[in-house]
Amino acid sequence: MVMEPGIRASDEDRERVVATLRREVGTGRLTLDEFSQRAEDAYRARTIGELEALTRDLPAVHRARTPSPFPSPVMIAVVLAVVLSVGALILAGFMSAPDMGHMMGSMGH
Known part of the structure; x- marks a missing residue:
């Protein structure tokens, strides 16, 4: 289940996005400069939507997944x-x- 973009982001959400960005530097999809800028933006992000925008142009398999608030x-x-x-x-x-x-x-x- 995808969370609403306006939902407030947690520290765990931010760390998950930064980990995804770090992996993409290793694949060559992001430069170190791009990583640095996006990581800064991730740590400043207040909402899930802001975090999703940082990985929107990356392959879906590597995107950080926001945990569902409902049990599986x-x-x-x-x-x-x-x-x-x-x-x-x-x-x-x-x-x-x-x-x-x-x-x-x-x-x-």
Whole structure:
């Protein structure tokens, strides 16, 4: 999910863009002067849109990705599976609780 350009950028967002720019110097797509200017602009950027503009002319595979504020569907499925499993174990424990109570009561006699 792409974040809105007007969303405020975090320090992590800025660092991710600078890392992307640094990689592009290594590929020859950016000169050191271009890198220096864009890195300065990245550290001054206030919004995601300002950061995206700094990598717009670079290949999409190398662009910094802004993390989604929402969990991934896989993460939701894993959490749901764990919750349901724990719930089933608890329910199974409650269903056998009277038997356990009866056993514990007879142990004291």
